[in-house]
Amino acid sequence: MKVVVVESPAKAKTINKYLGRDYEVLASFGHIRDLPAKDGSVDPDQDFLMLWELEERGAKRVSEIARAVKGADKLILATDPDREGEAISWHVLEALQAKRVLKGVPVERVTFNAITKDAVQTAMAQPRAIDQALVDAYLARRALDYLVGFNLSPVLWRKLPGARSAGRVQSVALRLVCDREREIETFKPREYWSLVATLATRAGAVFEARLVGADGKRIQRLDVGTAAEAEAFRRDLELATFSVASVEAKPAKRHPQPPFTTSTLQQEASRKLGMAPAQTMRVAQRLYEGTEIGGETVGLITYMRTDGVDMAPEAIADARGVIAREYGDAYVPGAPRKYSVKAKNAQEAHEAVRPTDLGRLPKEVARYLEPEQARLYDLIWTRTVASQMESAELERTTVDVTGQVGPRRIDLRATGQVVRFDGFLTLYQEGKDDEEDEEARRLPPMAAGDPLTRERIAATQHFTEPPPRYSEASLVKRMEELGIGRPSTYAAVLQVLRDREYVRIDKKRLVPEDKGRIVTGFLESFFRRYVEYDFTADLEGQLDRISNAEIDWREVLRDFWREFSAAIAGTKELRTAEVLEALNELLGEHIFPARADGANPRTCPTCATGTLSLKLGKFGAFVGCSNYPECKFTRQLNAAGLEGEGEGAGGEGGQPGVRVLGTDPETGMPVTLRDGRFGPFVQLGETSPDKDAEKPKRSSLPKGAAPSSIDLAKALKLLALPREVARHPETGEPILASIGRYGPYVQHGKTYANLGRDDDVLEIGPNRAIDLIVQKEQGGGRPVADPGRVIGTAPESGRAVTLKAGRYGPYVTDGEINATLPKGASGEALTLEEALRLIAARREAGGGTKKKGARGRASGDAAKAPARKAAGTKAAGAKKAPAKKPAAARKAPGKAAAGE
Numbered sequence: 001m002k003v004v005v006v007e008s009p010a011k012a013k014t015i016n017k018y019l020g021r022d023y024e025v026l027a028s029f030g031h032i033r034d035l036p037a038k039d040g041s042v043d044p045d046q047d048f049l050m051l052w053e054l055e056e057r058g059a060k061r062v063s064e065i066a067r068a069v070k071g072a073d074k075l076i077l078a079t080d081p082d083r084e085g086e087a088i089s090w091h092v093l094e095a096l097q098a099k100r101v102l103k104g105v106p107v108e109r110v111t112f113n114a115i116t117k118d119a120v121q122t123a124m125a126q127p128r129a130i131d132q133a134l135v136d137a138y139l140a141r142r143a144l145d146y147l148v149g150f151n152l153s154p155v156l157w158r159k160l161p162g163a164r165s166a167g168r169v170q171s172v173a174l175r176l177v178c179d180r181e182r183e184i185e186t187f188k189p190r191e192y193w194s195l196v197a198t199l200a201t202r203a204g205a206v207f208e209a210r211l212v213g214a215d216g217k218r219i220q221r222l223d224v225g226t227a228a229e230a231e232a233f234r235r236d237l238e239l240a241t242f243s244v245a246s247v248e249a250k251p252a253k254r255h256p257q258p259p260f261t262t263s264t265l266q267q268e269a270s271r272k273l274g275m276a277p278a279q280t281m282r283v284a285q286r287l288y289e290g291t292e293i294g295g296e297t298v299g300l301i302t303y304m305r306t307d308g309v310d311m312a313p314e315a316i317a318d319a320r321g322v323i324a325r326e327y328g329d330a331y332v333p334g335a336p337r338k339y340s341v342k343a344k345n346a347q348e349a350h351e352a353v354r355p356t357d358l359g360r361l362p363k364e365v366a367r368y369l370e371p372e373q374a375r376l377y378d379l380i381w382t383r384t385v386a387s388q389m390e391s392a393e394l395e396r397t398t399v400d401v402t403g404q405v406g407p408r409r410i411d412l413r414a415t416g417q418v419v420r421f422d423g424f425l426t427l428y429q430e431g432k433d434d435e436e437d438e439e440a441r442r443l444p445p446m447a448a449g450d451p452l453t454r455e456r457i458a459a460t461q462h463f464t465e466p467p468p469r470y471s472e473a474s475l476v477k478r479m480e481e482l483g484i485g486r487p488s489t490y491a492a493v494l495q496v497l498r499d500r501e502y503v504r505i506d507k508k509r510l511v512p513e514d515k516g517r518i519v520t521g522f523l524e525s526f527f528r529r530y531v532e533y534d535f536t537a538d539l540e541g542q543l544d545r546i547s548n549a550e551i552d553w554r555e556v557l558r559d560f561w562r563e564f565s566a567a568i569a570g571t572k573e574l575r576t577a578e579v580l581e582a583l584n585e586l587l588g589e590h591i592f593p594a595r596a597d598g599a600n601p602r603t604c605p606t607c608a609t610g611t612l613s614l615k616l617g618k619f620g621a622f623v624g625c626s627n628y629p630e631c632k633f634t635r636q637l638n639a640a641g642l643e644g645e646g647e648g649a650g651g652e653g654g655q656p657g658v659r660v661l662g663t664d665p666e667t668g669m670p671v672t673l674r675d676g677r678f679g680p681f682v683q684l685g686e687t688s689p690d691k692d693a694e695k696p697k698r699s700s701l702p703k704g705a706a707p708s709s710i711d712l713a714k715a716l717k718l719l720a721l722p723r724e725v726a727r728h729p730e731t732g733e734p735i736l737a738s739i740g741r742y743g744p745y746v747q748h749g750k751t752y753a754n755l756g757r758d759d760d761v762l763e764i765g766p767n768r769a770i771d772l773i774v775q776k777e778q779g780g781g782r783p784v785a786d787p788g789r790v791i792g793t794a795p796e797s798g799r800a801v802t803l804k805a806g807r808y809g810p811y812v813t814d815g816e817i818n819a820t821l822p823k824g825a826s827g828e829a830l831t832l833e834e835a836l837r838l839i840a841a842r843r844e845a846g847g848g849t850k851k852k853g854a855r856g857r858a859s860g861d862a863a864k865a866p867a868r869k870a871a872g873t874k875a876a877g878a879k880k881a882p883a884k885k886p887a888a889a890r891k892a893p894g895k896a897a898a899g900e
Contacts, residue, residue: 003068004076005092007085009844010289011115014297015078018117019124024072026065028079029845032058033091035146042146044565048557050143054095065092066101074106077130078123081111081350082305082488083547087138090130114356115290115299137547143557144168144539151568152527156519159571159579160616163519164500169485171523172536173493174502176478178512178520180470185589187466192222193230194462197237197412198455199401205444206455209401211237213411222464230459233410240403240410242452247399254392256424258309258339259352259384262487263480265304268383268430270473273375274508277472277491283376284353293368299356300365301380305488306350309339311384315351318358319388326361331423333390354384370833386428393421397443401452416443469509483537514637517587518614518621525582526574527567580614587614591623591637606633635675662712664719671715673707680707682715700739702761717762722747726766728773735769737761748773756805771805792832794839801835817843 002023006012009027016025033052035041043049054062069075075096077089089109096102108127112119148168156163195211211233213219224230260268265284266277275283284304290297311319316336323332339352355377362378369377395418403410419425446452470478476490485493497503502516512520523531530536539560546553584591591614592601604610610627614637625631659673661682669685685696699718701710710718722738728748736747737755744761745752746769753772755761789803791812799814811820812835819842821830 001068001072002074002076003065003072004078005065005089007079007088008289010286014115014290014299015120017297018120024068026061026068027844028061028065028088028092029057031055031084031088031091032061032095035142039150041150042143044147044557044561048143048554048561050139052091052094058095062092062095062099066096066099069096069101069105072105074108075102076124076127077107077109078111080305081113081303083134083138083141084488085111086131086134090135090138093130113351114302115288116356119356133549134547136549136553137543140546140553140556141543144560147557147561147564148530151564152523152530155568155571156522159574159576160518160522160621163515163522165496166519166523167493167496168530168539169489169536170493170496171520171531172484172533173475173479174497174512174516175520175524175531176475176533177470177497177503177510178517180467181512181517182590184466184469189463189465190222191225192462192464193224193227194221194460195224195230195233195237196458196460197242197401197403198458199242199452200455201444201446201452202450203444207399207414207416207441207443209399209412209414211410212413215408227461230461234457234459236405236408236410237403237457238454240405240454242401242403242412242454244446244448244450244452245400245402245411246448247397247446249395249397251420252394252396254394254423254425256337256386256389256391256428257383257430259311259354259387260380261307261309261341261352262305263307263476263490265353265380266476266487266490267473269376269379270471270476272379273372275372275376276494277476278495279372280376281491283372284380287369287373287377287380291365291368291373293360293365300360300377302351302354302356304353306353307341307487308350309341309352311351311354315354315358315384316388319385322358322361322385323389327389327426330421331390331426333388337388339387352384353380355381358385370837382428386424389424389427390421392419392423392425394418395420399443399446414443416441418442469511471508472505472510475510482533483540484533485536485540514621517590518583518637521583521586522579525579525586526571530564530567576616580616583614587637604631604633607631636679661710661715664716671712671719673710673715675707680710682710682718684719702739703743714762721761725764725769729770735766735773737764737769746772748777751776756810775805791830791835794836801832801839803830803835812838814839 004012004015004019004023004025005028006015006025007028007030009029012025012027016023019025033054036051036053041051043051077092079085079088079092086109093102093107109130110123110127112123145168149165152166152171153164156166197209197211198206199209200206211219211224214233224233257264262281266280269275269280270277273280281304284301287300288302288304290299292298320332320336358381360381362374362381365377366374397416397418399414399416401412401414403412468474472494475494476487479485479490480487497510497516498505500516501513502519503510503512505511520531539556542551542556545551546556592612595601602612604612604625604627607625607627607630610625610631610633612623612633613626615622615624615634621637623635623637625633661671661673663669664671664684667684672683674681674683679700681698681700683696683698687696688694697719699721701707701718718739722736724734725737725746726735727733728735731748733749738745738747739761740752742754744755744759746755746764747753751773753776755764755772759768791801791803793799794801794814797814797816799816801812801814803810803812811818812830813819817839819835819838821838
């Protein structure tokens with residue numbers, strides 16, 4: 001019997017079918033060991049001794065593998081074909097050697113790029129040893145990420161209350177987003193005018209030509225900068241006589257893009273399918289691991305973590321065959337296309353992401369897949385086939401037009417494009433982030449010397465626009481261009497930024513939160529080198545050199561730690577006042593936006609003598625007056641969007657932090673949006689100078705609501721809180737919904753129940769409100785298990801599958817396994833198939849099991865097991881380590897670790 005170890009149980013099941021009875025295939029469920037989440041797990045004083053521990057789940061897997069290996073003919077390590085996969089195989093081998101169960105058992109390492117019978121059997125015939133250089137690169141990366149995270153994050157905690165973490169790649173990605181926001185804020189629009197003449201040929205065909213020159217001088221896009229200049233040109237064009245100066249038609253070709261890499265797949269799925277990078281990788285993982293088609297489980301795509309753009313010769317031949325059958329011989333190029341990697345520091349020379357069998361057309365496999373899987377498979381198949389199709393043949397025509405006004409000559413130009421042969425464009429066209437596609441306009445027939453008739457002249461005012469905010473796709477693209485991080489980690493890095501609430505998504509664009517800008521400002525002020533793009537990219541280059549066995553991994557760590565530790569030590573004596581003044585200087589235009597009246601933006605609007613400055617409080621950063629406590633003026637960091645515009649627009653004298661939304665139709669009082677120390681709020685009426693007068697009605701904004709999204713209608717709804725949602729089924733007393741100090745809640749008498757993450761205080765209905773109150777009352781102040789909604793019955797076990805509302809959000813359970821719904825997922829639309837898939841994934845990950853005696857657990861998260869002494873083993877000189885790293889930080893099956 002030969003024992004094979006892979007990462008995922010889904011892969012194990014499929015591969016076992018391919019290999020037959022002589023093999024036993026077991027899953028490691030991702031990493032079995034990790035660095036404990038405590039100080040000292042990487043020890044620079046002992047030449048970067050790394051203390052690894054077997055996690056509870058990992059210990060079970062190692063015991064299972066160890067039992068199978070005893071008496072086995074061979075151990076075959078077949079984890080994923082990348083650095084992480086190599087590291088998992090190395091960890092498994094180290095753990096088994098520590099148990100001394102490998103005596104006399106030969107060990108082999110194999111890799112396959114696709115889970116198909118041919119790919120697996122071919123890999124088994126080509127074993128090798130573990131690639132120690134790849135393992136060393138993994139060790140260096142983990143040590144670097146650990147040293148940065150566990151040394152820099154505590155500095156943030158001490159100096160910046162509210163900041164949660166920093167990371168080697170995470171912080172640089174955040175800086176990209178913040179730098180772009182700074183560009184937008186400091187951008188100065190520039191006025192320019194375009195002049196377009198609508199002309200007609202002899203035959204009456206109409207086209208447009210733009211002004212490009214006058215008096216023998218070329219006119220660029222921004223050269224006509226005032227209305228007076230534009231009007232002068234317009235008058236002359238109205239009087240001009242037009243004729244065709246020249247017509248030039250040039251043939252051109254447009255070539256297809258290469259098949260997908262990890263990065264380009266994430267970018268295109270974001271553009272075309274609206275999938276976040278993390279979602280794309282989850283769906284691709286399932287396509288890779290296999291789907292049952294015709295009674296057989298097959299992997300539909302090749303490995304989805306790769307920088308390579310090449311394809312195997314047989315895949316290219318298959319693509320050319322599909323093109324000929326589906327589109328005709330004219331779409332098959334004379335020779336197969338070859339692509340090379342252009343990305344900086346590209347590594348992992350695997351095949352591109354492609355279907356394992358191009359003969360499986362998307363329309364044929366869609367019925368076996370979930371909707372999101374079908375959409376992603378279709379995108380991968382289409383891109384792959386298009387990459388081997390014939391180029392599109394175009395004709396680009398340029399017509400130069402002369403306008404004559406007395407002795408003055410004015411030059412205009414019209415351009416057009418005609419597709420003579422669509423080639424690959426018949427199937428696929430790559431999406432764009434922020435650029436406009438070429439306009440494919442057809443120009444009417446004309447020849448040099450032909451007279452033209454003026455139809456109309458248009459002079460249009462424009463203003464230059466700031467660069468757009470990054471989308472997730474364009475940020476991934478930019479990180480790849482700069483060589484920051486690796487494609488396999490981009491999805492995890494972006495998710496961490498969102499989870500830490502350093503950025504938010506607004507209209508599919510990444511917007512830095514104030515918390516993220518403060519962290520970036522601090523790092524730029526005191527750790528600038530470590531958030532420099534070139535420094536981070538150079539470090540990635542060194543990791544690549546380690547993987548090529550060109551340099552020693554410990555030498556890289558020594559060089560890094562020498563300067564990094566000195567930078568950390570330099571912040572110990574750093575005074576809070578120094579931190580605040582540095583941030584005031586760096587973020588001045590954001591924190592203290594210019595005032596409409598031209599006054600000093602740092603002058604306190606309340607006392608007029610104090611100076612505004614960044615302050616640090618229990619709830620994070622805010623702006624306050626230097627005359628505190630005599631002057632108690634405070635506001636959030638950025639008053640932009642809350643400032644009044646013009647006389648009377650700001651309320652209370654037009655002070656910053658106040659924006660009038662309108663007037664309450666019932667009371668006639670003004671409704672304003674204001675910025676307070678604990679966040680934005682809406683207010684009805686003005687504050688009276690009489691201390692005994694009733695205070696105006698106020699309401700906080702719900703968490704996550706942007707001030708810019710609040711209009712008069714929404715403000716009036718917030719001011720109407722608390723609102724009656726329902727009547728209690730037993731007492732008949734009202735159940736109210738409102739927002740309090742700890743967020744939105746529902747209330748019945750003296751019973752309060754917090755709303756869930758997916759609940760909206762303005763929209764919550766009576767059934768949900770009653771459920772929350774009844775749960776709270778039955779639990780004696782704590783919620784009891786939600787009876788939930790039965791979705792259906794699990795076909796294998798016959799157990800009921802139920803959707804429940806838990807402490808940490810909605811979850812599904814089959815009575816044995818609890819699985820929390822993904823963030824943002826709607827429980828109402830959940831199907832039985834989706835619920836079963838979530839439960840199966842949770843079961844495969846070794847979590848979510850209900851425990852006897854668990855009290856008050858309304859969540860799908862399993863209770864934390866008590867810490868126990870781990871069987872720590874040495875790696876790179878490791879010794880026994882105590883504490884266990886939280887499960888959330890571990891690598892999920894088949895997924896790259898997110899420790900950057």
